[in-house]
Amino acid sequence: MTSSTPSRSRRNGAREDRVERGIPEATVARLPLYLRTLTALSERGIATASSEDLATSAGVNSAKLRKDLSYLGSYGTRGVGYDVEYLRYQIAREIGLTQDWPVVIVGIGNLGHALANYSGFASRGFRVVSLVDTDPKRVGETVGDLQIEAYATLQQIIDEHRVAIGVIATPAGAAQQVCDDLVAAGVTSILNFAAAVLSVPDGVDVRKVDLSIELQILAYHEQRKALAAGGAAAAALEDGVEALEVDTA
Amino acid sequence: MTSSTPSRSRRNGAREDRVERGIPEATVARLPLYLRTLTALSERGIATASSEDLATSAGVNSAKLRKDLSYLGSYGTRGVGYDVEYLRYQIAREIGLTQDWPVVIVGIGNLGHALANYSGFASRGFRVVSLVDTDPKRVGETVGDLQIEAYATLQQIIDEHRVAIGVIATPAGAAQQVCDDLVAAGVTSILNFAAAVLSVPDGVDVRKVDLSIELQILAYHEQRKALAAGGAAAAALEDGVEALEVDTA
DNA sequence: AGGAGTTTGTGAACGTGAGAACAAAATCGA
DNA sequence: TCGATTTTGTTCTCACGTTCACAAACTCCT
Numbered sequence: 001m002t003s004s005t006p007s008r009s010r011r012n013g014a015r016e017d018r019v020e021r022g023i024p025e026a027t028v029a030r031l032p033l034y035l036r037t038l039t040a041l042s043e044r045g046i047a048t049a050s051s052e053d054l055a056t057s058a059g060v061n062s063a064k065l066r067k068d069l070s071y072l073g074s075y076g077t078r079g080v081g082y083d084v085e086y087l088r089y090q091i092a093r094e095i096g097l098t099q100d101w102p103v104v105i106v107g108i109g110n111l112g113h114a115l116a117n118y119s120g121f122a123s124r125g126f127r128v129v130s131l132v133d134t135d136p137k138r139v140g141e142t143v144g145d146l147q148i149e150a151y152a153t154l155q156q157i158i159d160e161h162r163v164a165i166g167v168i169a170t171p172a173g174a175a176q177q178v179c180d181d182l183v184a185a186g187v188t189s190i191l192n193f194a195a196a197v198l199s200v201p202d203g204v205d206v207r208k209v210d211l212s213i214e215l216q217i218l219a220y221h222e223q224r225k226a227l228a229a230g231g232a233a234a235a236a237l238e239d240g241v242e243a244l245e246v247d248t249a
Numbered sequence: 250m251t252s253s254t255p256s257r258s259r260r261n262g263a264r265e266d267r268v269e270r271g272i273p274e275a276t277v278a279r280l281p282l283y284l285r286t287l288t289a290l291s292e293r294g295i296a297t298a299s300s301e302d303l304a305t306s307a308g309v310n311s312a313k314l315r316k317d318l319s320y321l322g323s324y325g326t327r328g329v330g331y332d333v334e335y336l337r338y339q340i341a342r343e344i345g346l347t348q349d350w351p352v353v354i355v356g357i358g359n360l361g362h363a364l365a366n367y368s369g370f371a372s373r374g375f376r377v378v379s380l381v382d383t384d385p386k387r388v389g390e391t392v393g394d395l396q397i398e399a400y401a402t403l404q405q406i407i408d409e410h411r412v413a414i415g416v417i418a419t420p421a422g423a424a425q426q427v428c429d430d431l432v433a434a435g436v437t438s439i440l441n442f443a444a445a446v447l448s449v450p451d452g453v454d455v456r457k458v459d460l461s462i463e464l465q466i467l468a469y470h471e472q473r474k475a476l477a478a479g480g481a482a483a484a485a486l487e488d489g490v491e492a493l494e495v496d497t498a
Numbered sequence: 499a500g501g502a503g504t505t506t507g508t509g510a511a512c513g514t515g516a517g518a519a520c521a522a523a524a525t526c527g528a
Numbered sequence: 529t530c531g532a533t534t535t536t537g538t539t540c541t542c543a544c545g546t547t548c549a550c551a552a553a554c555t556c557c558t
Binding site for chain 2: 022023028029031032033035036037057058059094095096097099101103110111113114115117118120121123124125126164165188189190191195197199203205207209210211212213214215216217218219220221222223224225226
Binding site: 024025026027061063064067077078079080 | 544545546547548549552553554555556
């Protein structure tokens with residue numbers, strides 16, 4: 001998914017390695033969580049926090065948190081903990097939130113609307129610079145403090161605002177075409193809310209958020225819980241009866 | 250996360266093991282994707298598909314897909330492939346989509362609105378039976394074909410409709426309280442859209458969808474790409490200059 | 499100054515997941 | 529009926545991620 005830059009030069013220094021190889025995906029995915037936790041602590045006027053404190057607030061194991069942070073550098077003080085403000089800045093810089101990221105949203109239906117108004121973006125360095133829809137009837141409509149623009153102006157918008165990140169909130173059928181157009185216009189990161197698998201050239205990152213998939217995963221576990229809690233025999237029957245030998249513990 | 254039911258009885262049969270241990274999390278997360286792929290093929294009138302076909306459509310490796318499917322049982326035919334309709338049913342049954350899942354959404358702001366109107370839920374066996382909001386002014390308002398109900402009626406709603414899955418779309422500050430109330434009322438699976446870490450008792454599953462985190466992950470990769478593409482020297486300077494030795498390949 | 503107490507950073511062990519590779523099982527044509 | 533061909537199901541290996549456990553490094557108190 002990430003542009004594969006295999007290790008080219010071999011040299012000492014963990015810091016150097018980080019620049020070369022980057023941070024493990026799993027860690028990257030947690031950094032925003034830590035950032036949010038630190039911001040919350042900062043707002044409560046807390047200046048220093050141990051890995052244990054942070055881990056509890058973030059809902060993770062403290063060893064994992066320490067290891068995650070160690071990929072960024074050695075920003076803690078043994079016997080003391082981490083300086084909240086300092087660590088917050090370091091994580092923000094690492095993720096790239098010390099700069100401003102212009103974002104364009106394509107497809108202003110129910111979800112697009114909600115995303116356009118979502119305050120969580122603006123407060124974290126993301127600026128929705130334009131809303132685009134393929135439906136000409138919607139063009140001109142005001143959402144939040146933006147007007148919906150014509151799909152034909154996509155290229156112009158992306159050039160003008162130097163947009164690198166695009167959000168797709170169209171129906172599934174339109175998603176691949178929109179994706180292709182975004183990529184052609186120079187977008188290299190896409191957040192996809194459409195229920196479709198997007199194919200993109202190398203060097204373009206795609207992340208997908210699929211609401212119904214999340215619910216389905218919950219449903220699977222929910223079903224298992226229901227089965228485990230007494231319905232085992234009935235389930236075996238419904239299942240076709242392979243081996244109905246309930247171990248009566 | 251999942252209720253830990255360690256292997257109690259030891260017996261042969263992969264099918265038996267599946268029931269005991271369940272399917273790997275990573276596989277569970279992909280089953281809905283396969284399901285969608287199969288539905289799409291079915292609608293195009295395709296009766297049979299090889300693992301290669303399915304894998305391509307789903308955007309995964311074919312070996313991975315075969316291994317995933319093998320956890321459910323042996324539903325393919327060597328030399329032929331999988332019967333689309335049959336496999337679709339088996340996956341649906343495994344996930345628990347042959348039954349209907351009543352869902353309640355709490356917090357009908359921008360996002361709650363969008364979720365309430367989201368057609369992707371209904372089409373996959375999830376039925377939004379009630380919308381709840383803490384703001385008394387919103388109560389009675391119509392969204393889609395439902396009316397927003399008072400927060401105080403939460404318990405009653407959950408009992409009446411036998412709701413097992415709750416969706417939290419409130420501001421972060423209210424999320425934990427709502428979560429506690431949902432759990433107290435009998436909900437055992439929660440999909441959380443609020444930017445907060447929820448703590449729940451054992452036996453309750455939580456999945457979170459955080460839009461701003463997804464964007465931040467993209468931003469990290471985007472920044473790396475920008476750095477890799479020429480800005481390396483400038484970045485090293487800004488970084489504090491540890492060792493500015495660019496390997497000129 | 500020195501010892502007791504904290505807390506980080508990391509090495510090592512373990513578990514899970516991904517992908518290559520191949521034997522087993524099916525179809526098809528002669 | 530038999531060999532050629534296709535495609536599944538599974539084994540094996542490797543990479544990645546998590547957790548434990550502990551030495552190193554810091555503070556604080558006497």
